[in-house]
Amino acid sequence: MKYNSSKLLFCSIALCASSITVYAQKPVVNAQVSKAMEQASAAQLKKDITYLADDKLKGRQPGTEGYQMAADYVIERLKAYNVQPAGEKGGWLQQVKLRxxxxxxxxxxxxxxxxxxxxxxxxxxxxxxxxxxxxxxxxxxxxxxxxxxxxxxxxxxxxxxxxxxxxxxxxxxxxxxxxxxxxxxxxxxxxxxxxxxxxxxxxxxxxxxxxxxxxxxxxxxxxxxxxxxxxxxxxxxxxxxxxxxxxxxxxxxxxxxxxxxxxxxxxxxxxxxxxxxxxxxxxxxxxxxxxxxxxxxDVNSFNVVGKVSGSDAKLKNEYVIHSAHLDHLGIGRPVEGDSLYNGAHDNASGVASLLQIANIYSQVKVKPKRSILFVAVTGEELGELGSGYFAAHPTVPVKSLVADVNTDMPTIIAPLLSVTALGAEHSSLSKVVDQAAASMDLTVEPDPEPKENRFVRSDQYSFVKQGIPALHIKYGSRTPDGKNNLNELVGKWRAKYYHKPQDDINGMFDFDAGAKYARLNFLIGYLVANNPARPEWNKGDIFEVK
Incomplete structure (x- = not known):
């Protein structure tokens, strides 16, 4: 059967517009929360990335002074947003001993x-x-x-x-x-x-x-x-x-x-x-x-853990996690005469997004039913080790963890018009992503780079392996000019910057897109935290907990 491509395109646009209109008439959050979301700051996001990717932090390698400086900065920013410590012994840290x-x-x-x-x-x-x-x-x-x-x-x-x-x-x-x-x-x-x-x-x-x-x-x-x-x-x-x-x-x-x-x-x-x-x-x-x-x-390192307490007497004892890895590659092999791996996109941008999610929560008057955990983990570049330890040995009861929304190298180099939700298709989280994205006029696409194996290459996978539904939001392919080939630009960016010393604050950035990305991740977590029902694996899914 042949299809009329022009009619198909018109129908797709009409359906998309209809979907957006529906959510505009019935917002997924109230006006006060919507106003709080607008407080996500592109300017502060830039300041946070600039500090975390500064040369003086020397690439934030676990066990170094630079990693400690990064952790100290994150803790101070979380305190400013009224986040409370949720690490070991009432503090901010969870010790992670690396071998x-x-x-x-x-x-x-x-x-x-x-x-x-x-x-x-x-x-x-x-x-x-x-x-x-x-x-x-x-x-x-x-x-x-x-x-x-x-x-x-x-x-x-x-x-x-x-x-x-x-x-x-x-x-x-x-x-x-x-x-x-x-x-x-x-x-x-x-x-x-x-x-x-x-x-x-x-x-x-x-x-x-x-x-x-x-x-x-x-x-x-x-x-x-x-x-x-x-x-x-x-x-x-x-x-x-x-x-x-x-x-x-x-x-x-x-x-x-x-x-x-x-x-x-x-x-x-x-x-x-x-x-x-x-x-x-x-x-x-x-x-x-x-x-x-x-x-x-053996090397001593740690995760940083904070929380925002939920508003429901019972559900506040359950947690939605926002995670991002704080570490990077330190000082290594020189590339074009530079050996300091600043990690501005990977993953100072993800940590900065985490901080803007905390910023939004500081503006929300009535917190969601469940509590929110902010976890800046160590050792992602070494094999997702900090998240692996936290997922298996959390600082709260392990059965109280309901979902993880991970942020790793969002690649904020262009306007954010569409997203890919890695891992969401395995659980009811996919519906939450669709709802949140539609309310922000974003489309959701399948993984454009399945051969990159991105699903298992970041911290959300640690939670999945423990039976906790998790996802990682990445950019989609939509572009303002309608060519929808953003993956081509991302490919060129990756070749020049990914895991290279050139990934510093002087590289390609769209900080407004970064603020929008933080809003989306907040909204996904907020909707999960407010839903009386826990996220569930799809029946018969490979990750379903039997």
């Missing part, structure tokens, strides 16, 4: 097939992720190729169907079938998810396969990997390593290709089949042997 783990020199890895034994060169052929749990490690196990390493009943896909991996090492390609929804694909290929699934099938080691010849294989010989220790000194959160397996490593393309050839497979054909949703698991007929050791350094 840096390194692979010690001397790791030995080999592959045996029949009587042939091949020694792999560490740093060229293979790398190993250090264990934050076991200082010494060894593996001696048959090697099996397990495709993507995914088991997903909802998508009727299982790489482990028909193969026995008990007591074996599995070689896995990071990815997911193209038919998977974007956030579901991101969750499925998360390193912790992959390791837990492998362990559930009896595997003792996971090896990630490099299957693209153009991909640079980087040795992690001297690279630290971070985890969080609990009060007893045990690892409680890790962004990369699961204690359920003995080894997590990576093989370069050359080794992967030889292993595939020995099993009668071609890497390109295997990858193409996996993308189409056809499992390719096979016994590789080789045995993996490895011995290695990990060394540790």
């Amino acid at each position: 840096k783990a390194f692979i010690a020199p001397g790791a030995q890895v080999s592959l045996a097939k029949g009587t042939a034994n091949t020694t792999l060169t560490y740093g060229r052929d293979v790398t190993i992720t250090p264990s934050p749990v076991n200082a010494g490690g060894s593996v001696d196990a048959p090697l099996v190729f397990a495709g993507y390493g995914i088991t997903n009943a909802g998508q009727k896909y299982d790489d482990y169907a028909g193969i026995d991996v008990k007591g074996k090492a599995v070689l896995i390609v990071r990815g997911a079938p193209e038919a998977f929804p974007s956030s579901e694909a991101s969750h499925s290929m998360d390193q912790i998810t992959l390791q837990k699934n492998a362990a559930a099938h009896g595997a003792v080691a996971v090896i990630l396969a490099t299957v693209d010849t153009s991909r640079r294989f980087i040795s992690n010989m001297n690279r630290p990997y971070y985890s969080v220790l609990d009060e007893q000194g045990k690892v409680t959160v890790s962004g990369t390593y699961s204690a359920q397996i003995k080894m997590l490593g990576t093989f370069n393309y050359g080794i992967v290709s030889k292993l595939m050839q020995s099993a009668g497979k071609n890497v390109a054909d295997v990858v193409a089949a996996l993308k189409s949703g056809k499992p390719q698991s096979v016994d590789l007929g080789s045995k993996l042997k490895a011995t290695f050791a990990s060394t540790y350094q």
Whole structure:
């Protein structure tokens, strides 16, 4: 059937206008709250970003004086907005002890097939992720190729169907079938998810396969990997390593290709089949042997936690969280002669948005039924560690957390006309986003960059893994000229600024858009906090708490 595109466009515009008119006639908040929302200040947002991204904070790396300065600033701003401390022992902070783990020199890895034994060169052929749990490690196990390493009943896909991996090492390609929804694909290929699934099938080691010849294989010989220790000194959160397996490593393309050839497979054909949703698991007929050791350094950091108490006698004991990560990359590899990673967009802008949400709440006379938590977390750049610790060990009862609205690098470089709500589609939060966005004349779009795996790459994912509905608002593609290609500008911005020293206050900014972004995030949280019903996962969703 053919459609008349001009008629379709007219209908879409008419429907959109109708929707906006409806919300204009029936506001989602009262006049006093609407007036308070207008107090979100573009000028103050700019001041906050300017301070948090100043050179004197030296990139806000956890455990440094610069991070402490950033935290002190945030606390003073929250106090100015009448936010109360909600950290440990009645204070503003939640201590987060970070463990840096390194692979010690001397790791030995080999592959045996029949009587042939091949020694792999560490740093060229293979790398190993250090264990934050076991200082010494060894593996001696048959090697099996397990495709993507995914088991997903909802998508009727299982790489482990028909193969026995008990007591074996599995070689896995990071990815997911193209038919998977974007956030579901991101969750499925998360390193912790992959390791837990492998362990559930009896595997003792996971090896990630490099299957693209153009991909640079980087040795992690001297690279630290971070985890969080609990009060007893045990690892409680890790962004990369699961204690359920003995080894997590990576093989370069050359080794992967030889292993595939020995099993009668071609890497390109295997990858193409996996993308189409056809499992390719096979016994590789080789045995993996490895011995290695990990060394540790511990770093003290913390989350900043504040609250606005709710107005309902019962529901005030439940909490809606507004989160944003306070840390950035510190001082690192020079780019164009600059080695100080200021992190103005990532994530001084997100923290500044958090502060403007607090500003709005300071102007709201009657607070919502539920209480609001403001959580500026540490260690996002190290693997979402501060949020992971807070979500698992909050400073309020864990069952009292009802939702998280996360703010990470909103990319405020152009007028805000549309948004993408990463993760909202999995729960009733999607309806709240639609309602809030429509009331502000914003359209809601699907993720324009599903291959970026943005859903699992920020702090909202920590809450999702704990069964708490969460979302992260990002820019959509609408532009004032109607070309609706903002993602092209964002792509150019990312190439020049993202995770580079050039991300400072002198870069591209639209502070009015930043204030509007803060209003939207406030409104989403406010509507959730005022609804007597908690947000719920969609029935049958991959994240539904059974």
